Amino acid sequence: MISFLASREARSALPRVGPYMLSISLGVAALVSIHSFRQDVSRSVRSEAQVLMGADARLTTSAPPADGLTALVDSLAGAGHEIGRVTSAVSMAGAGIREAVRLVQLRAVEGGWPFYGEVETRPAGAWSRVVEPGVVLVDEALLTQLALELGDTLAVGSGAFEIVGAVREIPTEVGLQTAVGPRVWMGAPDLEAADVVGLGSLARYQTYVVMPDRVDRAAVETWYADVFAAESAEFSTAVAEARDLTDAVGFLGQYLSLVGLAALLLGGVGVGSAIRVFVNERLRSVAVLRCLGASQNQVFGVYLLQAAGLGLLGSFVGAIFGVLLQQLLPILLVDLLPVAIQPRIDAVTIMAGIAIGVWVSVVFALIPLLRVREVPPLRALRADVDVDGRGSRLLRAGAVALLAGSILGTSVLEAPSTRDGLAFAAALAVTVAVLWMAALAGIRATRALLPERAPWILRQGVSSLFRPGNQTVAVVLALGFGIFIIGVVGSVQQNLASSLAIDASTSRANLLLFDVQTDQIEGVEALFPDSVRATVETTPLVPSRIVGVKGVERAAFDSIRYDDRPASWAVRREYRNSWRAELGPGEELVAGQWWDDAPEAPDGVVRVSLERDVADDLRVGIGDRITWDAGGRRVESEVTSLRTVDWTRFETNFFALFEPGTIDDLPTTWVLLGRAGNIEARSALQGRIVRAFPNVSMVDLGRIQDAVDRILSNVDRAIGFLAGFAAVAGLLVLAGALAVTRGERLREAALLRTLGTDGNRLLGILGIEYTLLAGLACVVGLGLATGASWLVTTQLFAIEFSAGLGRLALLGAGVLALTLGTGWWGSRDLLANPPLQVLREGD
């Protein structure tokens, strides 16, 4: 009987509730597409792991490998493992005597690297010539930038090389790595001939090993840990790197899937509203069924089955849509992805998406559906018999608990970690609670603040918010929640983007010079145009390593209890220290005293200020000693202050800052930050500098900004895309929520019309009611969104927050327009038809 009736009734339910099920479709589409996409990415990256590295394992050092590593590598080679080497450095490269120069990334290749994957070149097969003396292969981009052609000569450092090929595609470097500058590949002996690797240069030495056997790699990693530590070598495997890459994309994916989940939950709210309307319209049918002898559970079953069926339909549509989106995402995110993605349709993901969609439809439908159980059979005879909407307390509590549990469960399931999932669910709960309270308070305040003598239309509009069975709180809640989600996503995205954007205003530096020697500073500065010369900032760099902390030599760190042991990254890294008389604009002293006020250090000990996080990781505080090695000389320092540093500012900043005059006799190179007009002016200046000082390297920050912008626009697109989902879902919820009270509103308007209210006044009353609803929702939703995005940007991302009032106002205006539009659309029958018809329908 239940399925018979459900299927018969569903035919009439479909046009009424079906459109709202589209909000479920949207959520399911978002989830299916994001999950499938994540699987596509991790599968593609895993299968390409070796190709991405060009080998199975890699050792990276910032100095040429010393005895220990060399012996290890030799023994690996002796055991039959293929070995390749890539030495990386940056240098300026130019077209011989011509003006144009560019900072390039040199890659000196030895052995058969890359061992996996193909390097695509023009002409084809040119990669095999890379080890030939006197020749280079370059990124296609470099040819364009320097107006060179194959066969031309490229000047690098003190050498000149024939360009024998252009690299179109090399699978081993991804994303921002190539943003610093185009790459130039050459044989290892040529790099020495060019003589560009010197003090302070950003050289990196990588040894690649072919060892496909997982056991071998693990063994090397554990057995030779001491050797790696001694030479600050970093050992990584292709598999681990691929995992890191997929983790990064996975994290983005999980963030996106939370937005997707939010869209789905919003859809659930929409379904809840739609079911509420539907139930209201079906009260008489239910009463008739009850008169005819259907039990409470039977009528409930009939409508629950319909909700599930419609949820299934909506989810199915969503899954199809999601699969289509899955094909689209790799195209949208092309610049972010390390490898080409082959989308594959995964049945399990689709089933899971549909299951979640149906489940969300059912749990959100449960609460309004409980009303069906409470319809008295008498209602069939008299329309004015009240339905006790509260139903059985126990059942209602159960339905609410099920809903809360489901939200919690799906949040935990979708979030990157259980903790994040709980936090997400908690944030949702807090948001709903605050929205609910704010909506309630706002509604009460509206009535309380309305002057007794306000115009009648206004009073009538306001009183509409309080009509019996009014859904004012529910509508404000649903609308406000939609606004909240869109507001938070938009605001966080905006703040992230503006924090990553390098200020393009004219006062900022756009040219970074490094490897400038002390005696070259004046000469380099002289080459800048007169107008900007005074603004060139010079900053000293003293390349240093840590050799001791708190009196313990580095070799003995292992003997320190683990909790007190300095973190290995902080010990191993090469520090580029500097000295400074004043704190920089992005720095803040958080402990100790700056030079003038700090206690004097004993003889032979210099004072140092550390960045707070690195101090934490080194397990040092005020008064502790750190021993440095700078170009072979030992420097004993005492920590006299701790600073926080805003690393996102485009300025030179340092982990360790020394007092001026204490380390300036150590081997030092200089970084210069300056400005030089537009891109042509910058190119010309770079040409002049590199001809006069071939060892100086330059980065055109404007070009980096372009690369960063490209990546950002990808992220922007992905997030904007999902915010769009949330927006459309919110719109459907709005329509559903307004439809809830449509019947009551129509009856009331018809009555007013019968009593003699003309169309304009009716429109006025409706307009006031909708404006109040949208206004309350906007105030509450936008207020909460601003608070939440402030929390996320300042606490989670630790970046500067700006509310973006313009955007908020735009969002508010949009919501108001949509609400009024939807309201007008829903009331047009009323304005078009004579009132008698409406009155009769109401009976």
Add this chain to the structure above:
Amino acid sequence: MIVARGLEKIYTSGGRPLPVLRGIDLEIDDREIAAVVGPSGSGKTTLLGLLAGLDVPTSGSVRIDGTRIFDLGEDERARFRARNVGFVFQSFHLLPALTALDNVRVPLELLGEGGAEGEERARALLERVGLAQRTDHYPSQLSGGEQQRVAVARAFVSRPRLLFADEPTGNLDRVTGENIVRLLEELNREVETTLILVTHDMQLAERAHRTIRLADGSLVR
């Protein structure tokens, strides 16, 4: 005076024309109490709706004190009603979000007379119908009889020349219904209104000055 000529109303049901009223001609004098009676489906409510200008006929005309109401637009008709017509419905149709007092004030507000004087008038009428103590109650807090008395007060507050009552006692018990009828008659005399009643209740119909019988959409003489 109400003059109806050749009133015809045809609804379309399932694609087929369904005549509800066929060529009604009638006149109702000022201050007259007329009862419209007839079996279910005979077209009573339709006739009342047309006489009050709540719906438009398929053909025919209605003149109220010389105004041809179907020559007016929907909004003009609404304003005409606000000035000249009062209603009492079988199921009361009070605005649920308004108090009894505010419900009675609605017609005055529509005429722009909702100020302090209007409030006084509304209060006085509520007192007149015996609800002086219940002015601040919402409809849901009132019994059916009380709600109908509020509706009666609302109908008379703007001193309309015409009052239409559609089964005013239909949802009330005998005693309460009797009270409402007495109230209608008294107010009708005091305000000098023309009263048109639609009813099933033959006892009620007999109290009218005149009975208009409808059967199958036509007048029965």
